Amino acid sequence: MDVFDNLAAGIMAVLTPGNMLLLLAGVMLGMIVGVMPGLGPSAGLAILLPLTFTMDPTGAVVMLAAVYYGAMYGGTITSVLINTPGESATVASTFDGYPLAKAGRAGPALVMAAVGSFVAGTVGAILISVAAPVTASVAATFGPPELFLVVVLGLLTLVVIIGGNRLLGALSALIGFAIATVGIDIGTGQQRYTFGSVELINGIDFIPVAIGLFGVGEILHTLWRGGHLEKLGYFNVSARSRGFWPNKKDYKESAGPIARGSLLGFFVGATPGAGATVASLMSYNLEKSVSRTPEKFGKGAMAGLAGPEAANNAASSGAMVPLLTLGIPGSASTAVLIGGFMMWGLQPGPLLMEQNPEFAWGLIASMYLGNVMLLLVNIFCIPAFASIARVPFRVLGPVIIVVCVLGTFTVNGSIIEVGIMLACGVLGFFMRRFGLNPAALVIALVLGPMAEESLRQTLIISGGSFDIFLERGTSQVLLAAMVVMLALPLAGKGIKKASSTAMARVGRKRRDDTDVDANAGEDREHDKVGSA
Amino acid sequence: MNRKWTAAAAAVSGMVLTLSACGGGADGTSAGGDYPSEDMDWTIAFGPGGGNDIMARTMVDILQKNDLYPENIVVENKEGGSGATGWGYLFGQSGTGYGISTTSGSFITTPLQADTGWEPTDFTPVGLMAADYALLMTAGDGEWSTYDEWVEYAKSKGTVAVGGIGTVNVDYIVQQMVADANGYKIDYVPYNEEGQMQTSLLSGAIDAMISNPGSIMGQIEGGQMNALLFTGPERLDALADVPTAEEEGISDIPSMPRGLILPPDAPEEAQQWWIDTMKEVVTTPEWQDYLDENYLLKDEKWGEDFTAYLDDTQSSFEEQLTELGAL
16 A cells, blocks of 8 residues: 555665664654653654754654654653643543552552553554544634634543542642633734733743642642652562562553553544643543542542553644645644754645655654654663652652752743742642642643633634534534433443443352352453453 | 852753854954953843744754854843743843843733843843734634635624634734724634644634744645734735735734844944844854744844834734723
């Protein structure tokens, strides 16, 4: 087939020793950048972009694709180990990744995330090769109404995250929405809550808030609990030990989430504006909905890490579709890339693939190879990263705070943002102390402005009528998806109820049997979850 | 802001791009005196890859290749506050001749929108080198592919939904001026990102939008979008069929300044050195290539003429945006 010839040619073009070195360097640089809290893929690309201006386009794009993936994965490492997402796309990875690390399973969590990313990246590269034109035509039907609905799908995650304590959860989300209103109002050009400060006219960025709430907040809370006095239950993380690699059950539990996350991520990633953050949150939401053991989510469910990780990685491949086929940047990272295209003398647009096939397919091939390289590098690096968990808290805590300050400052060189970060650290401590939900706040902060902007654009277009959501084809599909997503957990509850009654009936029949049988029944149920 | 900190952070992030120009003195450009004798601190008020960044790096590249600046030029992106941070930093270097920055549209609009503490006219002008003009765009599959067809459609519909970047921006002014000239009404939909606006147009959510030739030429060539009207003084070679606003009877559409500024109260010697040097830069083939690739029109105004231009442009912006209720 033509696409496979093209892909093979692309891979051949990329497989030169020089390019492989660039790929390796890119992955390593990306990971280093990504491990800094606050610096995610888009910041990594922006920082390293000027270095590529003198390279040939293929070499440059090989390196940048590697940086992109490396940084994405680097963000996962901090999310899992120190509960600090490097960018909004890895917020969902903290929900179950950090509990896993706390339970001494940092190694399996990081390996599973790398495997999930690798599979998703591969699926993404294949989907780009075969489904780019179709996906692009779908992406081109996305106007403000559709974007709004996708963001609302992401916001549904709030329901899942908030869980039991509705009042405090809703309060947390409202604080997030409130922080999101700071800055210039896109609709009227007026300033909101900036108090005349120039630094605030672009709003309060998600990064300092997330670093403060998660990173610093967690440290303060651990101190308050007396965590620095506790003797660490050392766990061995060397690559040879059995506990380092994911076990069979982990793989089984993650297979479904990775597959679903890859597909979901790719298509959500292809829609301009929504991207990896919404994809990862939707994936988390979906996995909890379909899981037979939703109560494990948030307490260290492998599925809750593998799904979002696969989704955010597939989304970054998906974001390449509008970039390559329509010349439209769908995310912050691809917007930086498009700047790069122009510096390398390429004209972004629908003709890019036709006019520069070796470049476009080289990019796709380098995404594929970047994932392979990432997996290889990580097999060697994860033991080192995971050993962070062995460092006593009285040493690790201060180091994390320094890294948080440095990371925040590096993004924009703004001391005000460092102040915001530290203030959010204190806020994060009190939120934990009083049972509020920092994750809900951050999700509201990231998605709130997108929801507001797209809804206002929609209503300007429709003259204030909500009928516009029912008139446009893609909107109708999205509304239907939303209904399904809302109905799934309810249906799931029904199924669970039915199955537990059935189990109870079996149990009654076997009342005379031993307890061992009952345990066996439970094990079977776990297996079903994995293969679901 | 503490400079040491900035430098340290920049080194950590690898953002510093040090370019050593190893030429022999300033003999090519005889401004006299001992300027320049120090490294140049070149601020880009936006992130890498954007229009302002590309222009600045092109200039630095030309200065370096032709050994025009005898010392090092240290380029640093200082984004934030729609340019307020970067230009604020330059404003803080008042009195020296060793800070420099490139300007773009936000140089005019950001001070209108927020209390930045500086005005465009506060800075020491080097010059305007090019101006950014806009295109009125529609989707390629629409029933209207020319300006006349568009006007007819818009008039028959009465009110059309049109897009642009931001509210306090030239895009809004252009849309309103075209509508006023033809007697139709607009619902102006402001966007934050070019990408979202483009898909919005393709999806049929909005009827028309404003864009710059540099960022949209690929879509036009691919037949995905139509260019209807160009706001520049003469037609673009690449779009010879697209009429200018002037030809359609709409005059005085503002443009966006692409120029170069020094800190306030920079020494006269430094200002003169840069004016002389940039006059040389704009004659290089590399500069012409940059203008061609980005579809910018040559528009040169040096020294005080540039300040006067900034002053005029800003007051006409303020007047028009106030009229529209955006300010």
